[in-house]
Amino acid sequence: MSAGTAKLNVTVAEVKPINDLVTRFKFVRTGGGDLPTFSGGAHTVVEMQDGDITRLNAYSLMSNPADRGAYTISVRRDDQGRGGSKFMHNKVKEGMEMVISNPVNLFSLDLRAKKHLMLAGGIGITPFMAQMHQLSMMGGNFELHYSVRTASLGTYAKELAERYPGKVHIYHDDQKEAIDLKTLLANQPLGTHVYVCGPKGMINWVHSTAGEMGWPREAVHSEEFLAPASGKPFEVKCAVSNKIVQVGEHQSLLEALEAAGIDAPYLCRGGACGQCETNVIGYDGKFLHYDHWLTDEQKAGGKHIMPCVSRFEGKTLVLDR
Amino acid sequence: MTIQFNDETFHGDFTFKNSDWAIKRFPFPFHEDSYMYSVNMEPHTSYRPGSVFERTFDVDEHYVSEMKDRARVLANDPLRCQSLPHMTLAGWDLVELIMEAKAREYPDLFELHKDGNRWRWINKPLGIDDTFTFLDESTLPYGPMEYITRQTQGDFAVLDQRDDNLWMDAGMVTTQADWSLDFDIGMNFFEWHAPVPKAHEMGIFVRALKFLLNIQQGQPARRLNWTMTVNPLLDTSPENYHKWGVMKQGLTMENIGEKQHLRVELQTFFRLPRSNALVFPIRCYLIRFEDLVTVPKWARRLHRVIRDLPEELATYKGFIDNRPLMVEYLSQFDDGSPTSDGIWPDDD
Amino acid sequence: MSKTEFPPSITSRPVYGELEARSGSGHLMIADAEGAEAILDLAESADKDFWAKAHVIYIPKKTGTKYSSQLEELGAGQYYAGPSYEAAQSRIRRALQDCHMGTQVYLSGTESLMGQAMAEATAAGIPHTAIQTEHRGSTARRMQCVHCKGITEDVTTDPFECSHCGLSLFVRDHYSRRLAAFQGVRVDAEDPGNIPEKVELFK
Numbered sequence: 093m094s095a096g097t098a099k100l101n102v103t104v105a106e107v108k109p110i111n112d113l114v115t116r117f118k119f120v121r122t123g124g125g126d127l128p129t130f131s132g133g134a135h136t137v138v139e140m141q142d143g144d145i146t147r148l149n150a151y152s153l154m155s156n157p158a159d160r161g162a163y164t165i166s167v168r169r170d171d172q173g174r175g176g177s178k179f180m181h182n183k184v185k186e187g188m189e190m191v192i193s194n195p196v197n198l199f200s201l202d203l204r205a206k207k208h209l210m211l212a213g214g215i216g217i218t219p220f221m222a223q224m225h226q227l228s229m230m231g232g233n234f235e236l237h238y239s240v241r242t243a244s245l246g247t248y249a250k251e252l253a254e255r256y257p258g259k260v261h262i263y264h265d266d267q268k269e270a271i272d273l274k275t276l277l278a279n280q281p282l283g284t285h286v287y288v289c290g291p292k293g294m295i296n297w298v299h300s301t302a303g304e305m306g307w308p309r310e311a312v313h314s315e316e317f318l319a320p321a322s323g324k325p326f327e328v329k330c331a332v333s334n335k336i337v338q339v340g341e342h343q344s345l346l347e348a349l350e351a352a353g354i355d356a357p358y359l360c361r362g363g364a365c366g367q368c369e370t371n372v373i374g375y376d377g378k379f380l381h382y383d384h385w386l387t388d389e390q391k392a393g394g395k396h397i398m399p400c401v402s403r404f405e406g407k408t409l410v411l412d413r
Numbered sequence: 414m415t416i417q418f419n420d421e422t423f424h425g426d427f428t429f430k431n432s433d434w435a436i437k438r439f440p441f442p443f444h445e446d447s448y449m450y451s452v453n454m455e456p457h458t459s460y461r462p463g464s465v466f467e468r469t470f471d472v473d474e475h476y477v478s479e480m481k482d483r484a485r486v487l488a489n490d491p492l493r494c495q496s497l498p499h500m501t502l503a504g505w506d507l508v509e510l511i512m513e514a515k516a517r518e519y520p521d522l523f524e525l526h527k528d529g530n531r532w533r534w535i536n537k538p539l540g541i542d543d544t545f546t547f548l549d550e551s552t553l554p555y556g557p558m559e560y561i562t563r564q565t566q567g568d569f570a571v572l573d574q575r576d577d578n579l580w581m582d583a584g585m586v587t588t589q590a591d592w593s594l595d596f597d598i599g600m601n602f603f604e605w606h607a608p609v610p611k612a613h614e615m616g617i618f619v620r621a622l623k624f625l626l627n628i629q630q631g632q633p634a635r636r637l638n639w640t641m642t643v644n645p646l647l648d649t650s651p652e653n654y655h656k657w658g659v660m661k662q663g664l665t666m667e668n669i670g671e672k673q674h675l676r677v678e679l680q681t682f683f684r685l686p687r688s689n690a691l692v693f694p695i696r697c698y699l700i701r702f703e704d705l706v707t708v709p710k711w712a713r714r715l716h717r718v719i720r721d722l723p724e725e726l727a728t729y730k731g732f733i734d735n736r737p738l739m740v741e742y743l744s745q746f747d748d749g750s751p752t753s754d755g756i757w758p759d760d761d
Numbered sequence: 762m763s764k765t766e767f768p769p770s771i772t773s774r775p776v777y778g779e780l781e782a783r784s785g786s787g788h789l790m791i792a793d794a795e796g797a798e799a800i801l802d803l804a805e806s807a808d809k810d811f812w813a814k815a816h817v818i819y820i821p822k823k824t825g826t827k828y829s830s831q832l833e834e835l836g837a838g839q840y841y842a843g844p845s846y847e848a849a850q851s852r853i854r855r856a857l858q859d860c861h862m863g864t865q866v867y868l869s870g871t872e873s874l875m876g877q878a879m880a881e882a883t884a885a886g887i888p889h890t891a892i893q894t895e896h897r898g899s900t901a902r903r904m905q906c907v908h909c910k911g912i913t914e915d916v917t918t919d920p921f922e923c924s925h926c927g928l929s930l931f932v933r934d935h936y937s938r939r940l941a942a943f944q945g946v947r948v949d950a951e952d953p954g955n956i957p958e959k960v961e962l963f964k
Contacts, residue, residue, distance in 0.1 A: 098629065098630070098631040098632050128630055128631065128686055129686045129687055130630070130686055130687075131686060131687055131688060131689040133689075134689075157686075157687065194629055194630045194631050194632075195630060195686070196629055196630075197689045200574070200575070200689040202575055203499035203500075203502065203573070203688065204497075204498075204499045204573075204886075205886075206886055226687075230502065277862065277863065278786060278861065278863065279861060280861055280862040281861060281862070281886075282857065282860050282861065282862060282864070282885045282886040282887060283862075283885065283886020283887075284862050284886070304784060305784070305785070305786065305862075305863045306783060306784050306785030306786060306862075306863035306864065306865055307862055307863055308887065308888045308890070308891030309888075309890075309891070310575075310576050310888040310890060310891065311862065311888065311891075359627060359629070365627065366623070366627075367627055492910070576888075593907055593944075595910070596905065596907060596935070596937050596940065596944055597937070598939060599937070599938060599939040600773060600937070600938070603772045603773075604772055604773040605773070606772070607771035607772040607773035607774070607934075607935055608771060608773075608933070608935050613771075613772060651907045651908075651944075651946055652907055652908055653908075654907070654908070654946060654947060654950045655908055655928065655947040655950045658947070658950030658951040659950065659951060659952075659953060661951050662951065662952065734951075
């Protein structure tokens with residue numbers, strides 16, 4: 093199997109600024125026709141040709157999964173980031189042709205749930221928008237608690253409250269409103285599943301609070317795509333392809349492998365899916381593991397690395413690629 | 414090509430028979446002269462025109478009779494088809510996948526006409542012309558999974574994906590190699606494979622699961638599996654084991670060529686888009702020994718595989734008692750000459 | 762001693778642990794016979810306020826009153842002792858209706874009791890991995906006949922006769938959580954009438 097997922101050729105049908113930070117992009121199939129349907133919570137990997145650099149970022153699909161005419165995503169501009177979101181905001185225009193991946197779902201609903209309790213922070217709202225479309229079509233029982241910085245930065249907050257009356261609760265940071273998580277989690281009927289998407293701190297808070305309150309691990313779901321961390325440049329020897337690859341300061345190991353023409357599979361490029369797991373043949377130095385995939389034991393063992401987000405500091409690193 | 418559908422039985426008088434065409438395209442599962450478990454997955458892409466790998470869902474001369482046999486088995490035991498409540502959406506995904514593929518790949522046999530969610534499905538071999546509303550169960554005579562799998566050869570396991578595992582939460586299972594959907598429904602990947610010897614220790618299931626969890630929309634995969642069956646029985650279920658187990662007795666050098674069948678499963682794996690479930694069709698192909706040995710390479714290779722198979726596997730696959738006779742019969746067709754790599758006959 | 766060391770087996774066969782008091786909004790404890798000992802052991806380490814939120818459902822079976830007064834003295838918010846699992850079943854279902862996410866479920870005693878109560882709890886929405894179990898007492902098995910689908914309780918020999926269709930079945934380790942039963946398959950299917958001697962494997 094070749095790297096990544098099956099690709100879709102799309103044309104940008106709309107670029108719509110939503111607020112100071114967030115812009116929405118709508119894609120239709122180039123040349124017309126239906127796009128594949130998907131399940132709520134799925135993402136697509138958008139390929140960006142930024143000069144010599146190919147950037148690949150995963151974004152949650154937020155449109156109605158039943159609508160095969162178009163996909164929409166929302167991108168929050170990250171001025172400190174490595175450039176993907178800035179490219180989307182500054183360079184992507186209506187009519188532009190782009191390549192995106194088939195939908196991949198690493199944050200799917202547990203369809204057995206008697207109730208779906210959704211907790212969103214900021215741009216983490218997007219996967220829930222597709223899931224709410226899906227659940228309302230299926231007559232599913234859901235409730236959204238959405239934390240935003242201010243009303244004006246509350247991406248889609250107003251329209252969601254209107255679309256799903258009684259099911260959507262908005263909390264404004266600037267008005268000192270906050271989700272009362274303990275009370276919320278204390279009163280849920282058996283069979284409730286809780287989903288969280290947002291900043292790392294929020295995700296950890298939900299997992300630890302639910303755990304302390306006796307919630308089963310399987311009933312708490314989260315999605316966080318890590319952006320690859322920058323770090324010191326390093327060199328890696330690839331034993332199978334017999335190449336020596338330099339990994340730049342603002343480049344991930346996976347990106348460096350791809351730039352060198354070395355096939356490395358991936359789905360999420362954010363340390364969650366496990367697809368790019370690579371065996372380490374030898375090393376002299378220390379690993380900087382940033383992924384959610386490897387166990388602590390594996391991370392300490394020095395035999396595996398997730399090239400999408402993790403790095404290395406030291407003398408030599410030899411990979412089975 | 415228009416397929417001539419056989420009128421044949423898979424029980425009672427066992428009139429099942431492969432035509433020369435069916436023998437030639439039989440999915441012989443051994444690519445070398447020995448066999449051991451492996452995660453032998455490959456992309457399920459169209460391959461070798463005329464072979465069983467050409468189409469998404471292969472339709473062959475046994476189609477109509479296999480569907481009659483399925484209806485008979487279901488009438489006797491409706492528990493062979495079950496779907497836990499949260500799997501209905503996956504059933505609709507399967508309806509779409511099969512109808513679109515069959516209408517596209519066999520336009521002379523199947524037609525699908527869509528007007529929004531109002532769909533008309535024409536299945537000419539089975540004489541079906543139904544109009545229904547997609548995603549509305551009340552417009553079909555059965556649940557969606559049952560409806561479409563009563564019209565599609567092979568068993569179907571529909572697997573829910575959650576907690577980094579696959580759960581067998583729905584299925585249509587009437588042509589199985591001795592496992593019970595009614596017993597296994599609700600189990601996870603490791604649990605329903607629990608009775609398989611050796612493979613757990615070899616780490617086969619851990620690797621296979623990892624592969625399957627990552628199967629993506631539009632990128633199906635496939636593999637072959639095999640066992641042995643006396644008489645062309647599609648339904649070798651544990652439920653009826655007390656009825657077919659006894660047939661393993663009474664094989665002789667005179668009748669083994671006719672009665673003993675190699676049973677091959679073409680297993681495919683598709684991600685289902687709306688439910689994020691995985692569907693695992695298990696298509697069963699049967700070939701009697703005397704037909705199989707008409708391909709010299711297959712005859713030589715099968716002899717060597719069966720002769721050298723580890724005892725545990727021959728026991729698990731249920732032919733340990735008949736193995737000596739099988740080896741004796743097959744040895745007549747093995748002159749010891751080498752066999753070429755791969756599964757295809759040499760004259761191809 | 763009521764504890765049994767089970768030999769290693771196939772991956773569908775349940776593995777039991779030791780009950781421990783966990784934090785949760787409530788504690789539903791269901792036990793039969795010697796299963797009471799597991800609850801009494803847990804009581805030694807549980808906080809005082811643990812019991813106020815606990816509901817103990819106990820089926821003494823052959824142990825009679827041996828453990829029931831000790832269990833009652835734990836001071837659970839609700840305590841019930843009943844004559845059989847079937848008699849307790851509607852109470853178990855009703856108790857689960859009252860539970861919220863965060864409720865801890867503790868099962869102890871025979872495999873039959875734990876299996877059936879687990880099926881109720883998972884149907885109510887608790888993942889099976891979040892339910893604690895501890896085996897105590899009899900190792901007799903609850904078996905499903907794969908042929909007639911009837912359940913035979915308290916099977917102690919291999920092979921055994923299906924209490925519904927009468928076929929002689931061999932006892933597999935393959936286990937269905939949904940049915941709360943092991944699988945029984947006709948022992949003489951390939952050679953009718955050739956039924957091996959019964960061996961007492963379970964007590």
